Amino acid sequence: MKMLGSDAILRSLEAEGIDVVFGIPGGAILPLYDAFARGSTVRHVLARHEQGAGHMAEGYARASGKVGVAVATSGPGVTNLVTPIADAWMDSTPLVCITGQVRTTLIGTDAFQETDATGITLPIVKHSWLVQDVQELPHVLKAAFHVARTGRSGPVLVDVAKDVQETEIDFTYPHQVDLPGWRPPAGVHPRQVREAARALLAASRPVLYVGGGVINGDACDELRELAEVGGIPVIATLMAKGSFPETHPLCYGPPGMHGSKWANWGLNKSDLIVAVGARFDDRVTGKLSAFAPGAKVIHFDIDAAEIGKLRRADIPVTGPLRLALAELTKAVREEEEPGHEGPVAWRRQLEEWREAFPYRYRREGDYLKPQAIVETLRDLTLGRDDVVWTTGVGQHQMWAMQYLVCDRPRTFITSGGLGTMGYGLPAAIGAKAARPDATVVCIDGDGCFQMTCQELATSVLEGLPIVVVIVNNGWLGMVRQWQEMFYDNRFAETHLTHQVPDYAQLAEAYGAAGFTVEADDELEGVLEEALTCGRTAVVDARCDPEEKCFPMIPAGAAAIDVIEFSEEKAVEA
Amino acid sequence: MRHTVSVLVENRPGALARVSNMFARRGFNIESLAVGPTERHDVSRITLTVDCPADLLEQIEKQMHKLVNVLRVSTLEAGEAVERELALVRVSAEPSRRAELIALSEVFDARVADLGPDSMIFEVVGTPEQLESFEELLRPHGLTELARTGRIGLARASASRAPRPQHVLR
Ligand SMILES: Cc1ncc(C[n+]2csc(CCOP(=O)(O)OP(=O)(O)O)c2C)c(N)n1
Ligand SMILES: [Mg+2]
Numbered sequence: 069m070k071m072l073g074s075d076a077i078l079r080s081l082e083a084e085g086i087d088v089v090f091g092i093p094g095g096a097i098l099p100l101y102d103a104f105a106r107g108s109t110v111r112h113v114l115a116r117h118e119q120g121a122g123h124m125a126e127g128y129a130r131a132s133g134k135v136g137v138a139v140a141t142s143g144p145g146v147t148n149l150v151t152p153i154a155d156a157w158m159d160s161t162p163l164v165c166i167t168g169q170v171r172t173t174l175i176g177t178d179a180f181q182e183t184d185a186t187g188i189t190l191p192i193v194k195h196s197w198l199v200q201d202v203q204e205l206p207h208v209l210k211a212a213f214h215v216a217r218t219g220r221s222g223p224v225l226v227d228v229a230k231d232v233q234e235t236e237i238d239f240t241y242p243h244q245v246d247l248p249g250w251r252p253p254a255g256v257h258p259r260q261v262r263e264a265a266r267a268l269l270a271a272s273r274p275v276l277y278v279g280g281g282v283i284n285g286d287a288c289d290e291l292r293e294l295a296e297v298g299g300i301p302v303i304a305t306l307m308a309k310g311s312f313p314e315t316h317p318l319c320y321g322p323p324g325m326h327g328s329k330w331a332n333w334g335l336n337k338s339d340l341i342v343a344v345g346a347r348f349d350d351r352v353t354g355k356l357s358a359f360a361p362g363a364k365v366i367h368f369d370i371d372a373a374e375i376g377k378l379r380r381a382d383i384p385v386t387g388p389l390r391l392a393l394a395e396l397t398k399a400v401r402e403e404e405e406p407g408h409e410g411p412v413a414w415r416r417q418l419e420e421w422r423e424a425f426p427y428r429y430r431r432e433g434d435y436l437k438p439q440a441i442v443e444t445l446r447d448l449t450l451g452r453d454d455v456v457w458t459t460g461v462g463q464h465q466m467w468a469m470q471y472l473v474c475d476r477p478r479t480f481i482t483s484g485g486l487g488t489m490g491y492g493l494p495a496a497i498g499a500k501a502a503r504p505d506a507t508v509v510c511i512d513g514d515g516c517f518q519m520t521c522q523e524l525a526t527s528v529l530e531g532l533p534i535v536v537v538i539v540n541n542g543w544l545g546m547v548r549q550w551q552e553m554f555y556d557n558r559f560a561e562t563h564l565t566h567q568v569p570d571y572a573q574l575a576e577a578y579g580a581a582g583f584t585v586e587a588d589d590e591l592e593g594v595l596e597e598a599l600t601c602g603r604t605a606v607v608d609a610r611c612d613p614e615e616k617c618f619p620m621i622p623a624g625a626a627a628i629d630v631i632e633f634s635e636e637k638a639v640e641a
Numbered sequence: 642m643r644h645t646v647s648v649l650v651e652n653r654p655g656a657l658a659r660v661s662n663m664f665a666r667r668g669f670n671i672e673s674l675a676v677g678p679t680e681r682h683d684v685s686r687i688t689l690t691v692d693c694p695a696d697l698l699e700q701i702e703k704q705m706h707k708l709v710n711v712l713r714v715s716t717l718e719a720g721e722a723v724e725r726e727l728a729l730v731r732v733s734a735e736p737s738r739r740a741e742l743i744a745l746s747e748v749f750d751a752r753v754a755d756l757g758p759d760s761m762i763f764e765v766v767g768t769p770e771q772l773e774s775f776e777e778l779l780r781p782h783g784l785t786e787l788a789r790t791g792r793i794g795l796a797r798a799s800a801s802r803a804p805r806p807q808h809v810l811r
Contacts, residue, residue: 186655191666195709198654215709249651250709373703376696 094141122152281345
């Protein structure tokens with residue numbers, strides 16, 4: 069069918085089953101917006117900043133498992149998208165960014181709003197295309213979605229010159245991609261899997277160290293079956309929170325810098341780490357050379373380059389995790405002696421640690437405690453399967469990780485690898501667009517909130533109500549914590565104040581419901597009201613400015629050397 | 642250890658940039674790099690030399706495999722590949738000394754590519770090691786300019802083409 073390039077983009081999105089995109093128009097992408105005006109089944113959500121649009125697309129992708137789409141104009145439009153693209157790159161979030169570029173005749177001339185979009189994003193995309201010929205457009209879009217979602221998922225960029233959008237094309241959406249250089253692994257090596265099963269059965273202190281890949285690879289059911297068949301403890305990272313039910317007796321919480329002592333000890337004292345879609349990130353391992361010195365490593369990943377990148381794998385298994393885990397479970401069943409009970413003593417040991425070193429804080433004193441905010445939110449939503457959490461980055465994020473209980477994948481959405489302040493609020497809007505029936509709650513920091521709070525307008529006007537609970541400690545709290553612990557109380561440039569801005573008034577100005585709470589005994593009532601008001605709501609929960617997040621492994625220390633809450637006074641680093 | 646990596650890439654804009662950026666970003670150092678056409682008009686060959694331990698080489702190969710434009714990555718094992726490089730060397734040579742220089746260059750099968758009033762250019766093809774020796778030989782005679790192509794290579798017919806055992810790439 070004959071149509072303009074701009075219409076061809078929308079027909080392609082429709083063919084991909086995309087129901088909503090997030091963006092902001094501008095000169096070089098105007099023809100595409102004119103195509104929106106002509107009509108499409110694709111809903112466009114107008115963000116207030118392209119960074120917001122990008123994080124919304126990420127939140128949408130993480131909540132739904134589908135590819136997120138963000139749209140922006142050339143120049144400042146695409147540079148504003150750089151942060152979400154980098155974020156999606158680090159956390160393997162499938163994202164297609166469609167950006168306008170100046171006309172083909174102007175490319176390379178420093179024309180108005182010309183930036184080298186593919187150049188700027190080169191190190192943070194799986195692939196990118198600059199489309200200068202309308203005939204290439206359908207194939208490029210087909211390839212873009214394919215690359216974003218297959219193999220290890222991640223971001224791609226399609227930069228489309230303005231005149232390409234305005235040129236007529238005889239459009240059909242291709243059925244097949246033509247990408248001779250893109251062949252993500254489709255199978256797993258049976259011998260490696262067999263070897264892994266034997267090692268697993270022979271181990272006395274095995275753990276499943278699970279990362280975000282298990283959610284991206286849609287392998288959570290297979291993970292559960294494996295854990296249950298082998299009786300193997302599961303230590304799921306921040307990015308994997310919810311991949312394995314946190315109420316399950318085999319779930320041993322997140323490891324890492326602010327993970328639990330039992331999880332860190334579990335990893336470090338184990339004799340066999342089965343890494344599944346995890347990448348031995350420094351926030352998990354601490355000092356790498358001291359990490360789990362006595363453990364053999366079996367490493368499952370769709371991305372061969374992750375295997376052996378940081379920690380040598382004794383048994384490497386490249387392939388789709390869903391298939392790999394199913395095959396492993398099968399092999400374990402075949403290899404296991406009748407009556408095999410799994411590592412019973414080891415589980416008892418982990419259980420003892422869990423009992424001896426729970427997360428601790430003192431709920432007393434002049435201030436509301438930040439941990440109490442998270443605990444109250446957890447208790448108010450206990451057992452519900454329609455709650456999706458997002459977070460900012462900082463102390464509040466770590467408390468959310470510690471105290472929330474997530475039993476389902478895609479219900480805890482956070483910025484892990486890049487640690488992007490400002491992620492939580494727009495990601496919540498994107499998650500709401502993906503799951504309109506869910507209650508979407510962003511646990512945000514006061515610092516983070518101020519980085520993207522203009523998107524409250526998007527939430528209110530687009531009918532995507534979310535609840536933002538600001539853990540308002542008046543500080544860039546995580547940085548303050550480092551200054552207190554490692555920079556001798558020199559609090560340089562981290563004080564934000566509790567009062568400015570008045571978050572409830574700000575919310576009201578945007579047409580949202582605003583709440584302020586300072587007293588512990590009013591906390592539950594206010595949160596309950598915010599959760600049930602049915603509108604976009606912002607809760608300013610003013611809390612202790614000095615509370616620190618424990619346990620903590622100082623950066624570069626061995627993960628076994630956890631600083632506990634109770635030993636707080638003895639801390640020196 | 643020094644390794645020669647031969648990479649077949651789609652002949653598309655940006656393909657070389659993606660490969661070289663990956664090296665820069667991950668802190669891998671490229672010693673030499675040569676790009677040129679192959680027997681297929683839509684495929685180019687990038688030949689890279691890197692000096693790194695074996696595990697890092699494996700990481701480099703895997704990271705290159707992930708690039709969408711990269712079709713094949715193979716490491717040319719020493720002794721199992723034909724490796725060549727071309728150099729052009731300008732020597733400032735008065736007419737009286739030319740005969741001596743030409744005699745020297747014959748040892749390396751070098752050719753005189755240009756002859757001027759007070760300088761001459763030699764053209765020499767060989768293994769990178771041979772070129773280095775040639776360079777050293779000419780240096781005392783007033784070597785003023787040097788251009789090298791970077792090494793290229795192809796696996797010998799006798800070399801085993803079986804995939805290397807440590808890991809299975811795709
Ligand atoms: C965009 C960005 N800038 C700076 C940082 C460094 N940083 C990490 S946590 C943090 C403080 C966050 O403050 P807030 O949102 O109030 O959260 P809190 O730690 O107080 O809970 C900062 C500045 C970052 N992660 N992201
Ligand atoms: Mg704060």
